[in-house]
Amino acid sequence: MLKHFGRHHTAKDNFLALANVLDAGFDFIDVDLVFDPLSFSGKAAQSDLEKVMKLSPQQISVYPMMRFSYTKFRDTRNSSRRELMIFDKLDEIAEKNGYKRDTLWTYLRKDLNRRYTSVAREFYLGLGLSASTYTGELFATNTFSLARYRESITENKPPIGSLFQLSTFQGALYYSFWALYTGQLDFSKLNRYFPKANKKLRFLLESLRVMGYLTRKDELYLLTPMGRKKLHSIEEWLTYAYIDPLWRKLRSESTQI
Numbered sequence: 173m174l175k176h177f178g179r180h181h182t183a184k185d186n187f188l189a190l191a192n193v194l195d196a197g198f199d200f201i202d203v204d205l206v207f208d209p210l211s212f213s214g215k216a217a218q219s220d221l222e223k224v225m226k227l228s229p230q231q232i233s234v235y236p237m238m239r240f241s242y243t244k245f246r247d248t249r250n251s252s253r254r255e256l257m258i259f260d261k262l263d264e265i266a267e268k269n270g271y272k273r274d275t276l277w278t279y280l281r282k283d284l285n286r287r288y289t290s291v292a293r294e295f296y297l298g299l300g301l302s303a304s305t306y307t308g309e310l311f312a313t314n315t316f317s318l319a320r321y322r323e324s325i326t327e328n329k330p331p332i333g334s335l336f337q338l339s340t341f342q343g344a345l346y347y348s349f350w351a352l353y354t355g356q357l358d359f360s361k362l363n364r365y366f367p368k369a370n371k372k373l374r375f376l377l378e379s380l381r382v383m384g385y386l387t388r389k390d391e392l393y394l395l396t397p398m399g400r401k402k403l404h405s406i407e408e409w410l411t412y413a414y415i416d417p418l419w420r421k422l423r424s425e426s427t428q429i
Contacts (some may be wrong), residue, residue, distance in 0.1 A: 173220075176211060178244075187223075194227060201229040202278075202288045208237040209254040218261050221279075225269040232271070232279045234262060238411050242420050252405045259404075275354045276403055290352045294347065294361075302422070308365060309341045312335045313418065315408075316426035333422045344369035349410075352395055352403060359391040384401055 174181060193201055202222050207217035217234070224232055236255045239245035266272060266279045274280035274287055288294065298305040298314055301321055305312045314332035315321050324331035338346065344366035349358040359377070363370045377393050382387045385399035395403065 173206065173212065173216065176208065177206075190224070190227060190229070194229065197357065199285070200231070202231040202233055203229045205232060205234045206237050207234070207255075207258065209251060209258055210248060214254070214258040214261060217258055220264055221262055222265050222269065225265070225271060225279075228270075228281065230281055230284055231274070233277055234259075234279065235277050235290075236408070238408075238416075240416050243425060250408050252401075252408060256401055256404060274347065276400065278409060280303050287354075289354075291350055294327075294351075294365075302419075304331075306346065308347065309338055311338060311346065313422065316419075316422040320426070333425065334418055340366055341369045341372055344373050348373060352393070352399075353407070355395050355400070357393045359393060 173193075174183065174186075174378055190201075190203060204221055204324055205217070205224065207220075209212075210215075221232065221234065236250055237245070239248050239250060263273055270282050271279040272282050275292060278287065278289060280287055295308060296304075296306055298312070301314060301318060302316050303314050305314075312330070312332045313334045314331045315324070320333075321331040344362060347365065347377075348357055348362060351362075357377070359370075359374070362373060366373070377386060377388075380399070381393070385396060385402055386393045387396055388394070
């Protein structure tokens with residue numbers, strides 16, 4: 173898989189690095205695994221997950237490979253159907269090894285009640301190259317250029333490469349999407365942060381509940397298995413409709429020094 177990506181290290185190197193990190197005694201370790209069902213069988217992803225789970229890191233993030241337009245995979249597209257079939261098998265492996273599916277694409281040890289995931293934070297400030305910031309009213313991504321980043325910091329300016337001003341409804345939609353990425357959305361919080369959008373969001377969420385994508389417990393909306401599968405497809409659509417062109421633009425600008 174690493175050779176498939178064009179990486180120059182091996183799985184042996186990765187497992188050695190993971191063993192060293194585990195031995196170092198960090199409080200929380202997240203391991204990223206990527207699979208490509210168009211080029212490899214699902215058994216490869218299953219084997220990798222089981223091997224990593226035997227080492228017992230706190231969390232394992234598992235992603236289908238994205239086929240960005242600036243890579244050699246640009247002429248192919250993900251197969252959500254195959255990916256979801258693989259995730260069904262991965263869920264079984266996780267259950268046998270003391271893990272649970274904690275968010276759309278992460279597995280957490282069952283003895284833990286905390287997670288590491290940047291995208292599931294409610295609001296955040298991005299520090300460093302390519303990092304993003306979300307305040308509810310804006311979504312910004314820092315420049316990909318180290319020279320421009322340093323220049324902005326020197327001039328006491330935000331090192332922003334892309335900035336989107338969000339309407340109240342857009343901000344609420346963004347918040348809701350990533351809350352549901354974790355499997356649940358607390359409507360009382362949504363109402364507190366985006367009171368002017370609560371009627372539209374309530375109508376949307378109730379519609380999704382009637383369609384079978386969500387269930388409701390008081391003010392908590394929970395993803396159903398069907399909802400999780402739909403969110404998987406939406407996440408990939410969002411990647412290609414928004415993230416891919418944004419990153420392509422910022423990557424291109426970073427080379428124009």
